[in-house]
Amino acid sequence: MKNDLINAIAELEEDKALALVREKIKSGETPLEIVEQCKLGVEIVGKRYSEEIYYLSDLIMSEEILRGVMEILEPYFPQNDNQSGTKVIMGTIEGDIHDLGKNILVNLLRSNGFKVYDLGVDVQPEDFVKSIIETGACILGISVLITYSINEIKKLIKLIEEAGLRNKVTVVIGGYPVNDRIRDYTGADYYEKDAIKAVELFKKIAAEKTKPGSVVD
Numbered sequence: 351m352k353n354d355l356i357n358a359i360a361e362l363e364e365d366k367a368l369a370l371v372r373e374k375i376k377s378g379e380t381p382l383e384i385v386e387q388c389k390l391g392v393e394i395v396g397k398r399y400s401e402e403i404y405y406l407s408d409l410i411m412s413e414e415i416l417r418g419v420m421e422i423l424e425p426y427f428p429q430n431d432n433q434s435g436t437k438v439i440m441g442t443i444e445g446d447i448h449d450l451g452k453n454i455l456v457n458l459l460r461s462n463g464f465k466v467y468d469l470g471v472d473v474q475p476e477d478f479v480k481s482i483i484e485t486g487a488c489i490l491g492i493s494v495l496i497t498y499s500i501n502e503i504k505k506l507i508k509l510i511e512e513a514g515l516r517n518k519v520t521v522v523i524g525g526y527p528v529n530d531r532i533r534d535y536t537g538a539d540y541y542e543k544d545a546i547k548a549v550e551l552f553k554k555i556a557a558e559k560t561k562p563g564s565v566v567d
Contacts, residue, residue: 352387359391360398362408364415367391371422381423385454386546388419416450420457428461435462436556437487441469441478443506445499451524452493455545462549464556475506479513488518488559489552492538494525500532507537520555524548 355374358367374384395412398404440456442449449471459466467485469477478490490510492503503523510516521538528541540555542548 355384355387356391356394359388359412359415360394362395362411362415364411364418367415368418368422371419375422375426381427382458382546384419384423385458388416389544389546392416413450420450420453424457427457435465436489436552436559437465437467437485438489438491438552439467439469439478439481439485439487440491440493441473441481442471442493442495443499444472444474444502446494446496447471448493448495448525451495451545452491455491455493455524455548458545458549459552462553464552475502475509478506479509479515482510482515482519483513488520489555490519490521491548491552492521492523494523494527497527500527500536503536503538520559522548522551522555 355367355370358370371384375381392412395404395408399406399409438459440452440459442452452468452471456466456468467481467487469481478492481487482490492506494500494503507516507521510519510521520540522540522542523533523536523538524542524545526543528543530541533539533541540551542551
């Protein structure tokens with residue numbers, strides 16, 4: 351049953367959760383299905399934290415469980431060797447070293463045919479701009495979880511404008527603190543907190559980029 355993994359993560363039962371993931375892979379469940387179940391479990395953890403049932407250490411524990419889940423799932427994500435897919439740059443902004451959500455999205459995008467350049471974590475704005483120039487990518491995905499790093503995103507988008515690249519690059523931000531207000535403040539085009547929904551957003555952007563008359567990668 352799907353609820354067993356959801357409950358194991360919600361109860362922070364690491365060994366049980368990882369064992370269930372291995373069982374589900376063997377039984378034929380897809381990584382995407384398993385990620386969705388994990389997401390529901392983490393949402394319960396977040397709710398319990400907001401209700402002061404769980405503590406910050408419990409949130410950190412849930413992230414560690416998810417990291418273990420992704421290590422198991424990574425080899426099982428569908429591989430798409432299409433090198434002509436839309437180019438995407440992904441990275442966690444300077445001052446932030448969180449990468450779990452970013453890593454999930456990178457795997458999902460690659461399995462959907464996107465050519466992803468993953469710059470890692472704590473990426474300086476100047477390095478994002480350099481990568482845009484070098485790769486010709488037309489979508490930039492920026493991950494942020496630490497609120498004080500949001501100013502670095504604003505700085506990055508200003509640098510993109512100064513480099514004359516703003517009309518060529520669609521900027522998507524993601525992470526726990528992002529919302530409409532943060533999107534407007536930074537100058538990003540879109541925001542999305544859910545990795546699975548983000549894939550659909552990236553597909554939509556890619557389709558717009560490939561329309562006649564559009565700037566393509």
